[in-house]
Amino acid sequence: MGLIKGNFSFMQFAVEGRLPQAFNTFIHNRIKGNAFREAQNAAEEKRMGWVSLTDILDADFENANYALGDYLIFSMRIDRKLVSPKLMKIRLMEEQKRFLAEHKQTRIGKAMNEGIKEKVKLALMAKNDPVPSFYDVLWAVGQNKVYFSSLSDKVADDFVDLFKKTFSLGLKRLLPQEHPLALANKTDVNAASDDLAFIGREFLTWLWFKSEERNGAIALSKTEEVELHLLKRIALEAGEGEYSQGVVCSGLHAELKEGKEAIRQGKKVKEAVIKL
Incomplete structure (x- = not known):
């Protein structure tokens, strides 16, 4: 409308x-x-x-x-x-057939065929209303x-x-994404993403602590618990952006002493392989 x-x-x-x-x-x-x-x-x-x-x-x-x-x-x-493509196809075939019969040929060259096609198209357009x-x-x-x-x-x-x-x-x-309001919202979304990343690192770090506290057993309620282990690979990081510093620890069922030392230095768990 x-x-x-x-x-x-x-x-x-x-x-x-x-x-x-x-x-x-x-x-x-x-x-x-x-x-x-x-x-x-x-x-x-x-x-x-x-x-x-x-x-x-x-x-x-x-x-x-x-x-x-x-x-x-x-x-x-x-x-x-x-111009209807189907009508164009029919009229083109008719014109090609007429051309071959008139010139007693069995095939039409590429350049000639393009000329015939253009002629048919112009003839059809001349008959049609815009x-x-x-x-x-x-x-x-x-x-x-x-x-x-x-x-x-x-x-x-x-x-x-x-x-x-x-x-x-x-x-x-x-473009809609270039509108000032969209750019402002994008900034808010980026800020929210940073907050979520911070919360995620804090949670993974807490999860590692709880898994070590009782040899992998974490209580969900007074009567329920789950067994959880962090293994194979743990990535830790401190700081943001270009000022961030990280360390990666790996090893199957290893004590991951390097990772624990990184925790003492203030780094938080960014990525981890978790086994339930």
């Missing part, structure tokens, strides 16, 4: 470049100069241009009905001629941002090209 009715699904762009001083006159001339016009060539595959948001048949913008305060609103119309599509545009001039009502990368590429051709301004797509 678009700007006027229903939900508005959109891509967001930042406008790159300096706006001209006589902005209103510039916009009026440029948007009319690149308004949608019907194709003159019946075999033209794609054609696009600007039309009024409130009246898709109005491509003249006589009353500057794209201006709404600090915002510019209009639509991009794209007409495409679509299929129009409309995409709404909201240009928040004061914010230097543009909102475009499509999530298709292919359509967005057409929009960026037409926008640059019309206004001599570039567009940079703004």
